[in-house]
Amino acid sequence: MIINKVDDDNYIIKVLNDKLDNIDIFNIDEVEEFIKNIFKNFLKFFKLSGEVVLNIYLDLYYGIIIEIKREVILFDDEIDARVIFHLNNSFLYEVDYFYILNNTNIKNGNIYFYDNSFYLELTDFASLSDMYKISESSNVIWDNRVFNIINNGIKLSLAS
Numbered sequence: 001m002i003i004n005k006v007d008d009d010n011y012i013i014k015v016l017n018d019k020l021d022n023i024d025i026f027n028i029d030e031v032e033e034f035i036k037n038i039f040k041n042f043l044k045f046f047k048l049s050g051e052v053v054l055n056i057y058l059d060l061y062y063g064i065i066i067e068i069k070r071e072v073i074l075f076d077d078e079i080d081a082r083v084i085f086h087l088n089n090s091f092l093y094e095v096d097y098f099y100i101l102n103n104t105n106i107k108n109g110n111i112y113f114y115d116n117s118f119y120l121e122l123t124d125f126a127s128l129s130d131m132y133k134i135s136e137s138s139n140v141i142w143d144n145r146v147f148n149i150i151n152n153g154i155k156l157s158l159a160s
Contacts, residue, residue, distance in 0.1 A: 011042070011067075015038070015065075017062065018128055032083075052069065053083075054084070055067040057086045057091070057142045058085070058086070065142045091122075092150075093120040093121075093140055094117050094139040095120045096138075109123050110123060112150060112153035
């Protein structure tokens, strides 16, 4: 699990599939319980109060990304959390095209060229080793930018 502090009101938590403890990401009850545990542990280390929105992004081949955004600061220590699940997502990875070709065994994926960058969309599970290589060498895109890149980018084949 990786926690990035964007600023005092915004955090991003990334959880790869191998850390999901065999959770069925299509079972909302299981995911909800998992998110509750992550949020409880998060609050032990990061003081946060007020009205908070948790945007939960799920990707079959990556795992879960949680955006935590405080919208209103209250004067007490209470938290009012609203959870929004985004289920129709693919995650994209802003990659160096030749790095992916030369350093991973990924054969099933789409490559999009958009705004002078290459983006990888996985279409099948990658090995844990390849997932860590991708995670370390790329920026993960999970929000509305994904739809813009897929709809407006040039789709290329993943050469083998």
